[in-house]
Amino acid sequence: MTSPTRCGYVGIVGRPNVGKSTLLNHLVGQKISITSDRPQTTRHNVLGIHTEGTDQIIYVDTPGQHGTERRALNRLMNRHARSVLADVDVLVMVVEAGRWKADDDLVLDRLARERGFEDGRAPILVLNKTDLVQPKERLLPFMEACARRAPFAEMIPASASSGYNLDRLLVCIRERLPEAVHLFPADQVTDRSERFLIAEIVREKVMRRVGDELPHQITVGIERYVEEENRVHIHCQILVERDGQKAIVVGHKGERLKQAGIEARHEVERLLDKHVRIELWVKVKGGWSDDDRMLRQLGYED
Ligand SMILES: Nc1nc2c(ncn2[C@@H]2O[C@H](COP(=O)(O)OP(=O)(O)OP(=O)(O)O)[C@@H](O)[C@H]2O)c(=O)[nH]1
Ligand SMILES: [Mg+2]
Numbered sequence: 001m002t003s004p005t006r007c008g009y010v011g012i013v014g015r016p017n018v019g020k021s022t023l024l025n026h027l028v029g030q031k032i033s034i035t036s037d038r039p040q041t042t043r044h045n046v047l048g049i050h051t052e053g054t055d056q057i058i059y060v061d062t063p064g065q066h067g068t069e070r071r072a073l074n075r076l077m078n079r080h081a082r083s084v085l086a087d088v089d090v091l092v093m094v095v096e097a098g099r100w101k102a103d104d105d106l107v108l109d110r111l112a113r114e115r116g117f118e119d120g121r122a123p124i125l126v127l128n129k130t131d132l133v134q135p136k137e138r139l140l141p142f143m144e145a146c147a148r149r150a151p152f153a154e155m156i157p158a159s160a161s162s163g164y165n166l167d168r169l170l171v172c173i174r175e176r177l178p179e180a181v182h183l184f185p186a187d188q189v190t191d192r193s194e195r196f197l198i199a200e201i202v203r204e205k206v207m208r209r210v211g212d213e214l215p216h217q218i219t220v221g222i223e224r225y226v227e228e229e230n231r232v233h234i235h236c237q238i239l240v241e242r243d244g245q246k247a248i249v250v251g252h253k254g255e256r257l258k259q260a261g262i263e264a265r266h267e268v269e270r271l272l273d274k275h276v277r278i279e280l281w282v283k284v285k286g287g288w289s290d291d292d293r294m295l296r297q298l299g300y301e302d
Helices: 020-028 072-087 102-114 136-149 166-175 194-213 243-250 252-272 292-297
Strands: 006-013 046-052 055-061 090-096 124-128 154-157 219-227 231-240 275-284
Touching (some): 006 020, 020 046, 020 166, 072 292, 194 231, 231 243, 243 252
Antiparallel strands (some): 219 231
16 A cells, blocks of 8 residues: 655745745755845745655745735735635744744734634744854743743754754654645646746845845846757846936946846856846836736746
């Protein structure tokens, strides 16, 4: 007799910048969701699929939830993240070890409202970035304080960037997977198209280079994708909101954009396993991040 297969959706939620996407990439073993030290890097729910033997885990990375910004893009991002709370089989809430903030309370409130803690629905709490906690003795009182906030199913101190304790997290997730048939082929790692991943890689490289100078009024679209004999030629358009932002993205004598393009090309070549040429264009389109119709055109589906 063959053993039954198990398959389930595992939502990863939390406030911005706690390391949700880094965690997803590590668990799947491949870079799927872009990361940066800027809050609100992730804008869509992104699936990362990990199949091993009889188990298939479908992770859902979500945009960081927060209570401050009010543009249409931010409302949409919050909505994407909230839709995951109720529906997934297993929920992982990520916080930064030693730093509980107001937005963590916001996430927990929504979670209590839309999911609850009964009948095995309580989330696993990951206390991420433990590598930054000094001295280590500070961890224990923080864990005790977390335990008083909500009846978490498990609390796991971990480091998504080094991989510390993620094996324990994986055991906890596997224990909770329902018996079910696999929903994706064993070799599929995401539901997103190559074009989506490429646009995201470009956005990551640009975001990381502009640092604090620009908030998040950047988006990237693939305008043209041409497969030539032995390489792929990709035209990307980077949209910003204002002329001043364009100057920041382009940088002195175009140097910043050029470097972002080089970094993106290396990563896209690894992804596609082909030679790649990337051309980046920056265009000003005022108000895109607060315009519902424009957001839909740009691929931010509701
Ligand atoms: N020191 C340390 N840094 C980490 C760890 N995990 C993630 N980071 C860093 O934290 C920053 C944010 O990581 P992301 O994975 O983009 O965070 P996120 O929660 O997905 O952020 P949003 O998508 O904006 O909500 C990045 O600079 C990561 O490299 C960790 O375990 N230790
Ligand atoms: Mg993210």
